[in-house]
Amino acid sequence: MVTAATAFQFKVGGDKGWTKPTGNESETYNEWASRNRFHVGDSLYFEYNNDSVLVVDHTSYTNCNVADPIFKLKDGKRVFVFDRYGFFYFISGKRGHCLAGQKLIVRVMVHPAAAIGSPQPAPSPMEDDDGDGWDSFWGPLxxxxxxxxxxxxxxxxxxxxxxxxxxxxx
Known part of the structure; x- marks a missing residue:
């Protein structure tokens, strides 16, 4: 028996989209991500102006390194589909924005209805808590x-x- 899994699209940043934080936000991008459950097949919708979204590894995320992204989303309105479970790291491609808090970690889980095959595991997201509060959301890894x-x-x-x-x- 095959069960179809429903995929959801999440708009990052709500109505204001993917923007540099001003300090007046009610929550960070990571706080928003911690309130949601992401599964393989779901997607993130990024809307932005004069910026880009970089998919990076944990080290580049931690250091806000824009020099060597895994993947770059540009052109203002882009969708990123999760094709595996594990951790995904996103930062702004505009220098200085990541340091201001325009960065996001998403933990993607295997959807129970889609767990027919054996997806490839993601690389380990981090070796220890680096002070960004991630362990408080997901527990120690x-x-x-x-x-x-x-x-x-x-x-x-x-x-x-x-x-x-x-x-x-x-």
Whole structure:
């Protein structure tokens, strides 16, 4: 049985869009992201003027480094679709805007209805809390969690096989 998953589009920044914070905002981009649940297939809609959105790694996010993005969204109105689960990092492409707070971390989860295949895991988002409050939103992240999950999966598969064999031999 195949179940269709519903994808949602989230507008970053609400009515004002993707803009440099002025200090009068009621919440940061990361506070907004922490209130939402993003799944594979969902998308972010960025609307902006005289700017761009850079998809970067954790180090570039932390350091507001605009020099070597993974991907660049430009042209004022763009949609970014999440094609995997894990963490995604976005910063403004305009120098100085990221340091002012125009940056966003999104945690994408596997949608239960879409968990038929085995999506590739994302790289580890961070090794420890770097003071941006991310741990307060999602809790501390275990080191090498992908490896631990894989080992646990193999163990549970083997244990299940042993139990089936024991049942058949009874």
């Amino acid at each position: 275990p080191h090498n969690s992908t490896i631990k999950q894989t080992v646990a999966s193999y163990f549970m598969t083997a244990l299940g096989g042993v139990l089936v064999m024991m049942y058949l031999l009874m």
